[in-house]
Amino acid sequence: MKKFITAIIAIAFTFSAFSPVAGAEERGVQLTENAKSAILIERDTGQVLYEKNGHEKLPPASMTKIMTMLLIMEALDEGKLTWDEKIRTSEYAASMGGSQIFLEAGEEMTTDEMLRGIAIASGNDASVAMAERIAGSEEAFVEMMNTKVKELGLNNTLFQNPTGLPEKDHYSTANDMAVMAKELLKYEAITKYTGQYEDYLRQNSEKKFWLVNTNKLVRFYPGVDGVKTGFTQEAKYCLTATAKKDNMRVIAVVFGAPTPKDRNAQITNMLDYAFSHYKTHPMYKRNIAVEKVEVSKGARKEVDAVTSEPISVLTKKGENVDDVEKVITVDEKVKAPVKKGDKVGTLVLKKGGKVVSESDLVAGSDSMEASWWQLFKRSMGHFTKVD
Template sequence: MKKIFSSIICLLLLTATISLPAFAAEKSTELAADAKSAILIERDTGSILYDKNSHEKLPPASMTKIMTMILIMEALEQNKLSMNEKVRTSEYAASMGGSQIFLETGEEMTVEEMLRGISIGSANDASVAMAEKIAGSEEEFVDMMNKKVKELGLKDTKFQNATGLPEKDHYSSAYDMAMMAKELLRHENITKFTGTYESYLRESTDKKFWLVNTNKLVKFYPGVDGLKTGFTNEAKFCLTATAKKNGMRVVAVVFGAPSTKVRNAQVSKMLDYAFAKYVTHPIYKKGQSLAEVKVSKGDTKKIQSLTSEPISVLTKKGEKIESIKKTIKLNENLKAPVKKGDKIGTITIKKDGKVLAKSNLIASKDVKQAGWWKLFKRSFGMFNKTN
C-alpha cells in the first residue's frame, strides 16, 4: 500500500513539474500567439513589457531598412548630407526588384524624396541609391550597417544588403530590431516620414508616383507613426511598429506572422496592452544640458553635456515614483578634438538599487585642438595665478 501511495505522489509531482512550465509558456505567448517571435518595449527606458523568442535569429525582410534609415539620419545629423541634396541613381540601384519607386538609371531625386520612398513605400531602389550616396557602394554601406550593429551592442544581427531582399546569412531578431527602432527614434524627424500614410513623388512630371504606407496601422491605429513592415516568402509577415500615447512611446516587433491581418492584429494587441498597463514619467527632454565637462587641450576649456534622447521612468499605472537617484558620470579625460554629438558621459536613474533608465550624454558642440600659442598663453596665465 505504501509503495502504491508513494508511486501516486511521485506521479503527481512529476505531472506538476511538467505542466507548470507549459502553462507559463502559454501565458507568455498569448499576445503574439501566431508569430515566430515578438517583443514589446517602452522606448525611453528600453524596458521589455512582453517577450516571445525575442533572440531567435530570423530573416527580417524590409525591416532591414530601419538600419538603412539610421545611417541616413546620422549622415544628415552630421551634415554629411542635406535634405535638398540630389542623389543620382546608378544602373545597379535601378535594377532592384521587389518594392520600388521605379527609379531609372541616371534619374535624380533629393535625399528627402528618397527617404520618403524608403520610409513610406519600402523602396529597394531608393535604399541602394542612398547606400551608394553615403558609402560609395552597397558593400561599403553594409559594412557600416554591421559596424553600427556592434556599436549598439546587438548580438543577433548580420546584414548582407541594405534592403532586406533574401540573401544567405542575412538575419536579425525581435530584440535587436526593437533596439534599432529605439535608436532610429532618437532622430525625432523620422516619424514625419514613417508616420505619413500617403504622399507623391515626381509630382511635376507625367510620371507622378503615388506612395501608400505599407504599414496600414499608421492610418488605422491612433498614435502609430512608424516604423517598418517586411515580407518575403521566407520571412513571412513582419512589422516593427511604434506608437505614442499620453507621452509614452512603445515599440512592438513581430516576426513571421502568417498574414498581414494577423500581423497587424497582434501588434495592435501588444500596443493595447502597453497603453492599458503602463505609464511613463518624463525626467529629461532630449538636448537638455546637465553638466559641464572639462576639455583638455581644446580651443574651449569646457563643454556642456546634453541628453541624447528623452529620459523617462516607467511604472505600472497607479504606481508612484519616489526616492529615485540620478547619477551623472562624465568623461574626466576628455581631450580635443571633440565632435558635436560625441558620447562624453552617462546618466543612470535608480530606485532601491535597481536601474530604471540609463542613457548617454553627448557633446553640445565641436571643440577643436588649441594651437600651441593659445596653449602657451593659457599655461602662462595659470603660472601667473599661482605666483
Template structure:
C-alpha cells in the same frame, strides 16, 4: 593650469518613482532589458511566429514571444538602412537637398520600388520618402551606393553597426531585405535597431506619412502610399517599417507615442496583413492600458556644466545623449528617487562633438536602475594664446 580635468561631479536631485512594485529604466543604450514578468502569462500576438513589445526610452520589455528566434526580416531590413542614412546626415556627410544619381544597378531592383530610372537624379529627402513610405528597394540601393560607394560596402557598414549595437542574432546580405541566404534577424534585434533609429526624431516625419507624391506635377509623378496602414488607423502610430516575402511572410516593426510614452512593437511571420496589424494593435493596446512613463530628461538636455580654463570654450555644458524616463505599472504609488551625475576623471582636450564625458544614473537606494551617457554637444578645442592671456589677466581683478 592643468592639462587634464581631474573632477568627479555628483549631483543628487529628487525625482518621483515607484514605491511599491518595480521601476524600469534603461541600463544600456544598445540593448533591451527584461523586467516585466507579468507578460509571461499573457497570450498576445497569437498570429505571429515571433514578437516583442518594448518601451523606447527605457528599453524594457513589456511582452516577449520567441523574440530570439532567427527569421528573415524582409523589408524591415530598411530600418538599418535608414539608421545609417540618418547617421550620415547627422555627421554632415549627406544633406536632404542633395541630388543622388541613380545607377543602373539601383534602378534594376525588383520587388517594391518607386520606379527610379538609371541616370535619374532624386533628392535624399525624396529617396527617404521612397524608402520609409513605399519600401522602395531601388531607393534603398541608390542611397547605399551614395553613402558607401557600393551596396556591398554599405552592407558591411550595416553589419558593423549591428556589432556596435551589441546584437548577436542579425546578419545582413543586402540593404533591402530581398531574399538572400544567411540574411536574418530577430524580433529582439529589430526592436533594438528601431530604438536606435528613433533617436533621430525627424525619421517619423517620413514614416508617419500615409500618402505623398514623388516628381509631383511631372509626367512621371508617382503616388506613394504607406505600406504600414496603422499610421492611419491606430492613434499614435507614426512608423516604422513593414516587411513581406514568401519566406518571411508578413512582418512589422511599429512605433507609437501616446501621453509621452513611446513604444515599439515587432511581429514576424504572420500569414496576412490583417493578422499582422491585429497582433501589433493588440500589443500596443496592452502597453497603453497597463503602463505609464515619467520623463526625467529630454535628449540633449543640459544637466550640468564645468569650467575649463584651457579650453576655447571656458564653460562646457554637459547634456544627455538620449531621453531618460522611468516606466511603471499604472496605479502604482510613487515615492522619491535620486539622480546622480558623475563626470569622468582625466578628460583631455580636444573633445569632438558627441564625446561621452560622464554618466547620469537614476538610483533607488543602493540600486542603479538607469544609466545614460552624458556628452558634449560641440567640439571643444585648446584655448588660443589670446584667450589664455585674457583669462589670466581677468583673474587678477
C-alpha cells in the same frame, strides 16, 4: 578618471513607491499566437513588456531598412548629408527588384524625397542609392550597418544588404529590431516620414508617383507613426511598429505572421496591452545639457554633456515614482579633438538602489585641437594672474 555627481530628486516628482514592472509573459498573457517571434518594449527605458522567442534569428525582410534609415539620420545629424542634397541614382540602384519607386539610372532626388521613398513605399532602389551616397558603395554601407549593430551591443543580427531582399546569412531578431528602432526614434524627424500614410514623388512631372504606406496601422491605429513592414516568401509578414499616447512611446515587433491581417492584429494586441497597463514618467528630453566636461588642449576649454535620447521612468498604471536618484558620471578631462555626439559620460536613474534607466551623455558640440597660439596665450595667462 571619472567625475561623479549625484542628486536625489524628490521635489520634482511627488509620487508613491516604485517597483519593477512585470511583463505580459509574467502574467501568463499570450498576445501573439500566430507569429514566429515578437517583442514589446517601452522606448525610453527599453523595458521589455512582452516577449516571444525574442532572440530567435529570422529573416527580417524590409525591416532591414530600419538600420538603413538610422544611418541616413545619423549622417544628417552629423552634417555629412543635407535634406536638400540631390542624390544621383546609379544603374545598379535602379536595377533593384521588389518594392521600388522606379528610379531611373541617372535620376536625381533629394535626400528628403529618397527618405520618403524608403519610409513610406519601402523603395529598394532608393535604399541602395542612399547607401552608395553615404558609404561610396553598397558593400561599404553594409559594413557600416554591421558596425552599428556591434555598437548597439546586438549579437544576433547580420546584414548582407540595405534592403532586406533575400540573401544567405541575412538575419535579425525581434529583440534586435526593437533596439534598432529605439535608436532610430531618437531622431524625432523620422516619424514625419514613417508616420505618413500617403504622399507623392515627381509631383510636377508626367511621372507623378503615388506613395502609400505599407504599414496600414499608420492610418487605422491612433498614435502609430512608424516604423517599417517587411515581407518575403521566406520571412512571411513582419512589422516593427511604434505608437505614442500621452507621454508613452512603445515599440512592438512581429516576425513571421502568416497574413497581413494576423500581423496587424498581433501588433494591435501588444500596443493595446502596453497603453492599458503602463505609464511613462518623462525625466529629460534629448539634447538637454546636464553637466560641463573639460576638454584638454581643446579650442573650447569645455563642452556640454547632453542627453543622447529621451530619458524616462516606467511604472504600471496606478503606480508612480518618488525620490529617484540621479547619478551623472562624466569623464574628468576629455582630450581634444572632441566631436559632437561623442560619448562623454552616463546618466543613471535609480530607485531604492536599483537601476531603472541608464543612458549615454554625449558632447553637445565640437572642440577641435587648440592651436599653439591658443595654448601659448593660456599658459601666459597663468603667469600674469594677480592674487
